[in-house]
Amino acid sequence: MANKERAVAADYGLGPNEYPRGWFVIAEAKELDAGPMAVTYFGQDFALYRGESGRVVLLDAYCAHMQTHLTASKSAHIVATDAQIEGDSIRCPYHAWRYDADGHVDDIPYHDGPCPKSASLTSYPVREVMGCIMMWFNPEDPSGEPHFEPPYLNMWDHSNAVHWELDHLGEVPIHGIEITDNMADVRHLGPTHGAPCEYFEVEMRDNMVIQRQGGYLELYQAQLDTVTWYTGPGLLLSKQKFGEVTMFEFIANTPVENGVSKCWHGALSLAANNPPTAEDIEGAKGLQAGVLLAFAADFDVWTNKKPATKIMQMKTDGPFRTVRQWIGQFYKNAEDGKVVQQEVNGIHPVLGFPQPTAELKESGFEDDCFKTTDDK
Template sequence: MAGSAEYGLGEFVFPRGWFMVARSADLGNEPMPLHMFGRELALYRGESGQPYLLDAYCPHMKAHLAAEQTSSEGAGRIEGEFIRCPYHWWRFGPDGRCNAIPYFEGDIPAAAKVRAYPTQERFGCIFAWHDPEELAPDFDLPDVPEWDDAAWFTCEWDDLGTLDVHPQEITDNLVDTRHFGPIYGQRIVYFESVFEGVKGWQYSGGGHETMVASDEGVMAVDACYQGPGLLVARYSGETDAVQMIFHTPKDDGVTQVWHGLITRAKTTPPTTDDVAVNQQYHDVGLAAFSQDFAIWQSKAPAVQILRMPGDGPFHRCRAWYRQFYNPRAQAAEYQARADGSHETQGIAIRPALAAE
């Protein structure tokens, strides 16, 4: 296991960006303890249903804000959008500030606060904005309009647990042209890597052993990282599919991973056949990703890649990834080292662009 410093990522151990922190289904009305970004955190829902994420340790005497509270007094620790600390009942808001102490009437000191993280809940997931500089988000979550489209299925999210692997190794996958054959049994017809700002795309096309291809026998995949932790891949072939792989650093060199996959039903309302195809796609998508997972579980850190001319543009991808580990004032420098379209020597780029 190697950490951010060994990969030479930059000033910060944990990156800036939107990260998945829980599945919506995992968070009920009880506060939930979490460990992410090397920190203890407390996730809770206000009465409106909106999720909030705070640093866990109460500034009073360091009780964990999401610790279990079993006494009858402890019922109702969520008040509106506020949460009570289980120990002495100090009350905190979504901004992390203490706004009520049951036995004290005066001005609450400014130090009575915990760090608060912006949150959003979309497509069955709860996301938090992590920023070492503690600034407001400077980019958005990816759009997945398919999730809210009645013609598409939604899915249960697979919690794949944690890997003792730095997320650097997971994001390398985006430009790793040469693992498609050995890992997925896929014959690559074209492959192109494109970086622009906080986004990194992989455009690839090829025949797939298991997923159903179009008439031309080519399944097109447009996969895009928006920020360092959220990958949305769109497959078009006989059945359109969206695969989402979200990963979050838990500790330095330890990563939590979730997977989801949805397809478009051929008929509305979906037939049992559509349901079966959706399930089949999910299973195949998960099985394919599990093969990457198995490699990660057993590999040593590729702190340096012995990169050959026919390998994918790992150096571009790593430069792009570093923007999230350095002050945002420097992001443009890293982006400039990655931005643009990059080919893998010996493999065609996207047909539409090649024709231009």
């Protein structure tokens, strides 16, 4: 398409950082069964592998010795013979310098005495959560303690839960801010998803933004109620109820480079039988495929649109500016981010829509929402 262009964080007035702070999916956990991976996010190359203890390690990709990518060569002898990982350490495929899980060189096969301290690579905080490998990205303190924990669904641990196998949706040439715009976008629910909204509100709660909405879903001929929340800028969970069905949807987006996002999608539901039967698993896959269809409609729009660095916002549009302001906190240092939180925290209704009823809010619908791995 001739007229498309790419917009980067600064074009949206985001900054000073190019990339946001937060937890981001970088792989599906089972991908690591095939061995170490070379991954690129935030315009940087990383080496990702699972140590023998099961620990997942994420290091800067390039060896201090001669700048070899630690996990991109598959044909080097020590890689091909499965000898690259020792304990939770990894050897470079070129001259076998060994890096421990903290990124320090702890063995050089042809050198006696201490290894150079300056050879260290950054080791990034990673967690394995709900079948995903997630990294904590913070450009101001790359290996430092995360400021909050990744989201978690208690339902994941139920013995009749049918876990998602992620849909790998690949890269979409759009900045992540246009993906989180959906949190504000009450007016696209009818035209794009076929479920015109009947009630709506958005709440900002520090590093979370929460959307509550509902309406009649033509596809399933049923009332749809959803509570959807982001934990940081890259991880969406949504509890959805229509007819007899209650399920969670998961959408992750991670910047690959400035203005390009990689996306994954999944759905989690409970089977009627414990343990789930083959039929239950098929049913759960069908549910995931159904909600993916809805998400695909957004994806299709994002793939083909030009960047909306400015929105011609009507009074009766959703609160795009406030959601964009909320996401801006992650492009600033944590202290300045807190100031943004104070400015936007609270509930934001939309002109022309009632807010969710107290009855719905008090029905227990949200009891299992907004949890993090801290609440496990």
